Amino acid sequence: MAPATRRAALPRRGGLLAAVLALAALASPARLAAAADRSSGAPDWHVVRVSSLLPSAVCTAAGARAAAASNSSSSLGVVHRHGPCSPLLARAGGAPSHAEILERDQDRVDSIHRRAAGAASAAAADAARASKGVSLPARRGVSLGTGNYIVSVGLGTPRRDFSVVFDTGSDLSWVQCRPCNGCYEQQDPLFDPAQSSTYAAVPCGDPQCRGLDSWTCTSGSRCRYEVVYGDQSQTDGNLVRDTLALGPSGALQGFVFGCGDDDSGLFGRADGLVGLGRNRVSLASQAAAKYGAGFSYCLPSSSSAAGYLSIGGAAPPNAQFTAMVARGDTPSFYYLNLVGIKVAGRTVGVPEAVFRAPGTVIDSGTVITRLPDTAYRALRRAFARFMRKYKRAPALSILDTCYDFTGYTTVQIPSVALVFSGGATVSLDFSGVLYVSKVSQACLAFASNGDDTSIGILGNTQQKTFAVVYDVTSQKIGFGAKGCA
Structure with missing residues (x-):
């Protein structure tokens, strides 16, 4: 394992638990992820079989x-x-x-x-x-x-x-x-x-x-x-x-x-x-x-x-909610306040004002989440630090941070979580972290707006597997993990 990955995976707690997890880190990131999951309920890694990266050609619905x-x-x-x-x-x-x-x-x-x-x-x-x-x-x-x-x-x-x-x-x-x-x-x-x-x-x-x-x-x-x-x-x-x-x-x-x-x-x-x-x-x-x-x-x-x-219908009991932001200039859209991003459990250093200035729309028809350029660059740097063991692959259209998983049976990918106003922290499913066109080209599923003034857009890739709740009465939007497979 690369040294950067070991440092990011080490827990912040002291005592016996830290020692146990440190020893686990020397063995494998998969074992560390499992230990972190048991101790905190918020795993910092996705460990995924490469054979499962591509969808089936048969409907399983x-x-x-x-x-x-x-x-x-x-x-x-x-x-x-x-x-x-x-x-x-x-x-x-x-x-x-x-x-x-x-x-x-x-x-x-x-x-x-x-x-x-x-x-x-x-x-x-x-x-x-x-x-x-x-x-x-x-x-x-x-x-x-x-x-x-x-x-x-x-x-x-x-x-x-x-x-x-x-x-x-x-x-x-x-x-x-x-x-x-x-x-x-x-x-x-x-x-x-x-x-x-x-x-x-x-x-x-x-x-x-x-x-x-x-x-x-x-x-x-x-x-x-x-x-x-x-x-x-x-x-x-x-x-x-x-x-x-x-x-x-x-x-x-x-x-x-x-x-x-x-x-x-x-x-x-x-x-x-x-x-x-x-x-x-x-x-x-x-x-x-x-x-x-x-x-x-x-x-x-x-x-x-x-x-x-x-x-209509009731929200799932595990839903985390954030305020629905009213914008009179574009009344058709649903806005919410994205205020931060975490990679492998660690907050990416982006001032909250970078997200708040343009605002963020949640949209079912946009595929890839768009971030202010300052935020995207910080996310890309943080994500790439944990991915050094993998060979880089060519860019895919708007996606510029891609990896080649050829020859691997499993891959260990750092988690990505989106933090919204009010404290809602949504840890993305693996399918919301990487956009996989083929095993030799798996790309970070985010893109830059190219500036810090255009509104951000929370795309449908990052919404996958969540029960996304639009509570118009209470003016809030919720995310319930494991809403569907």
């Missing part, structure tokens, strides 16, 4: 789906859109490469940064137009990216199931509908309003219509919406109401969503999108009266497994 179904009446199974459990994969022509996923991820990050930076001036311009009775122009939303997760929801009476992306960075939910002027090819047949006995159009005077970023009135006083995403994808259609089925027995009557009839862009073969943002048109807001003001989800450790999305 049956147990997780059953757990999701039993979680509450409004729980849905969650799968990665490019994994073997995805209903989209079979007809999508294969998954994109890791480099393509990460490049699209940067597009999403750029769009979040643009939206946050330009929100104040855009809001002022919109207010001026609205005061004159002028309909609002389309405002570019968050880029879709490709590292998304899929849920299946039911629409209409009788129910028809659709595979849609769920996104905490979007508000309006929508599916493609008949008749369609220009629709992309999707997994399932289009939603047909004529076949649903509970379908109704939303009139222009409805508050849900006037609350949209972009709307117009048709000659028949129907509300027409338009959403333009940051990657040039676009959906246009009628704002409508119908029954939304959630899980095995949950249903939301009169759910407002978009019936898209002119859609194009990077939606893959998804049937549409479910928005879980903070605005009142989102699913989270519309469901609050029936299920409670909040939701939770768990993203699985592997693309061959499944997690869940639950509307």
